[in-house]
Amino acid sequence: MTRVLSVTSECAPLVKTGGLADVAGALPGALAGAGVQMRTLLPGYPAVMAALDGGEVCARLGDCFGGAARVLAATVAGLDLLVLDAPHLYDRGAGIYLSDTGRDWPDNPERFAALSWVAAEIAGGLLPDWRPEIVHAHDWQGGLAPCYIARGPAAGQVRTVLTIHNIAFQGLAPASRLSALRLSSADFTPEGVEYWGQISALKAGLVFADRITTVSPTYAEELLTPEFGMGLEGVLAARRNVLSGILNGIDTCIWSPEADPLITPYARPEGKAANKSALRAEFGLPEADGPLCIVISRMTEQKGLDLLLDALPTLLDRGGQLAVLGSGDPVLQAAFERAARHPNVAVRIGYDEALSHRMMAGGDAILVPSRFEPCGLTQLYGLRYGTVPLVALTGGLADTVIPATHATLAGKPVATGIQFHPVTAQALGNALARLCALYAQPKLWRRMQRNAMAHPVGWDHSAAAYAALYKGLPGIAT
Numbered sequence: 001m002t003r004v005l006s007v008t009s010e011c012a013p014l015v016k017t018g019g020l021a022d023v024a025g026a027l028p029g030a031l032a033g034a035g036v037q038m039r040t041l042l043p044g045y046p047a048v049m050a051a052l053d054g055g056e057v058c059a060r061l062g063d064c065f066g067g068a069a070r071v072l073a074a075t076v077a078g079l080d081l082l083v084l085d086a087p088h089l090y091d092r093g094a095g096i097y098l099s100d101t102g103r104d105w106p107d108n109p110e111r112f113a114a115l116s117w118v119a120a121e122i123a124g125g126l127l128p129d130w131r132p133e134i135v136h137a138h139d140w141q142g143g144l145a146p147c148y149i150a151r152g153p154a155a156g157q158v159r160t161v162l163t164i165h166n167i168a169f170q171g172l173a174p175a176s177r178l179s180a181l182r183l184s185s186a187d188f189t190p191e192g193v194e195y196w197g198q199i200s201a202l203k204a205g206l207v208f209a210d211r212i213t214t215v216s217p218t219y220a221e222e223l224l225t226p227e228f229g230m231g232l233e234g235v236l237a238a239r240r241n242v243l244s245g246i247l248n249g250i251d252t253c254i255w256s257p258e259a260d261p262l263i264t265p266y267a268r269p270e271g272k273a274a275n276k277s278a279l280r281a282e283f284g285l286p287e288a289d290g291p292l293c294i295v296i297s298r299m300t301e302q303k304g305l306d307l308l309l310d311a312l313p314t315l316l317d318r319g320g321q322l323a324v325l326g327s328g329d330p331v332l333q334a335a336f337e338r339a340a341r342h343p344n345v346a347v348r349i350g351y352d353e354a355l356s357h358r359m360m361a362g363g364d365a366i367l368v369p370s371r372f373e374p375c376g377l378t379q380l381y382g383l384r385y386g387t388v389p390l391v392a393l394t395g396g397l398a399d400t401v402i403p404a405t406h407a408t409l410a411g412k413p414v415a416t417g418i419q420f421h422p423v424t425a426q427a428l429g430n431a432l433a434r435l436c437a438l439y440a441q442p443k444l445w446r447r448m449q450r451n452a453m454a455h456p457v458g459w460d461h462s463a464a465a466y467a468a469l470y471k472g473l474p475g476i477a478t
């Protein structure tokens with residue numbers, strides 16, 4: 001078995017703000033069958049400590065970025081966890097990244113530098129009975145781990161992988177924090193951790209990791225362009241020979257229309273009818289002739305929901321309906337609440353996992369008009385539930401949805417959804433019109449739903465790709 005330490009700031013089902021948690025939570029199980037033993041290093045937030053119910057102390061650190069800390073080992077929800085119990089960094093209320101003012105915790109650079117530092121210590125032999133061959137860090141929160149490893153005793157012995165789930169978050173800190181973050185001034189250069197006069201934890205990972213991955217092949221290409229690289233396109237271009245895209249899968253046990261305890265289960269699209277009636281009742285939507293569209297999303301600029309507000313009349317004029325679940329930007333939230341004055345629009349502001357299942361089961365189509373989308377998960381749930389995805393042609397949305405064209409509607413490859421480009425309100429409006437036209441042809445629509453439900457969205461393929469990546473690293477036994 002190849003021993004891999006996954007370093008992540010969130011991990012489902014313990015702590016989640018977005019897709020990273022789903023991936024970090026699913027990978028260990030998916031990789032077990034591919035000859036990989038993955039342990040997961042996670043900060044000891046209150047929710048994580050509560051889930052541990054004790055745990056075994058396997059290391060103590062006297063000074064872990066401003067206080068004492070312990071590494072606890074425990075198995076929770078099938079995950080082999082190593083938890084960094086550092087109360088001075090993680091034992092606080094509000095969010096895992098944001099305080100209750102809605103701003104980043106001021107010591108976020110130290111909080112996640114500590115996580116990365118401890119990963120490097122574990123790589124260097126901190127634990128008495130287990131040492132990884134590979135450290136796989138996620139996003140900026142794990143970004144310093146490859147740097148600490150390259151500069152520490154495990155250099156050249158332990159290999160490193162960094163996965164970018166979203167390049168928009170780069171882990172910036174003022175240069176004055178260099179020594180607090182245990183970084184050497186020799187590395188504070190454009191070839192190192194320096195980014196326009198600041199420290200960037202993500203850049204550190206991009207520079208020092210042996211391999212860089214992101215969560216779809218198209219996003220891997222897009223990241224090399226100024227439009228999507230968010231200032232790091234040059235750094236990535238310099239490392240393009242070690243950059244690749246591996247699509248995320250979804251947990252098909254949790255997201256399974258045949259066996260989902262939160263819905264009226266179904267194995268064929270026809271079985272969605274009971275769920276659709278229930279969803280309409282739950283959202284107070286009347287009967288209608290057009291498709292019932294759903295959105296489940298963080299409400300941010302990235303997700304293109306402002307475009308949907310602009311294009312909405314096209315859907316409503318054709319008898320379509322919209323049910324939205326999301327939270328985030330207060331301006332967008334308010335705009336959706338205003339849109340919900342229309343009888344065929346309903347909005348729930350908040351985060352509600354169970355409702356997201358009921359929406360997937362009851363919706364006809366899921367809309368994902370993102371401006372950029374590293375992979376995206378909700379379109380994958382949509383495929384699984386026969387809830388036809390209408391997506392922007394970008395990132396993982398481009399890689400996972402086979403667009404309806406004359407050829408794909410007729411045969412092979414088979415159409416599973418609708419794509420639009422460019423990502424503008426007008427193109428989205430045209431796509432919504434096309435959606436309504438397809439929905440009005442029940443035979444074609446059913447065929448698309450069946451195609452969608454048959455499309456493979458589990459982890460098998462991706463787990464094999466990660467296992468191959470690990471085993472291709474120098475010095476890793478196959």
Ligand code: ADP
Pocket residue numbers: 017018019020022296297298325326327350351352353356375376377378
């Ligand atoms: P991102 O990570 O950019 O937020 P993804 O599509 O990769 O986008 O993952 C989002 C995850 O969060 C999905 O599992 C989605 O179902 C879930 N999600 C987002 N908003 C909500 C919400 N308001 N209620 C329930 N689940 C949500």
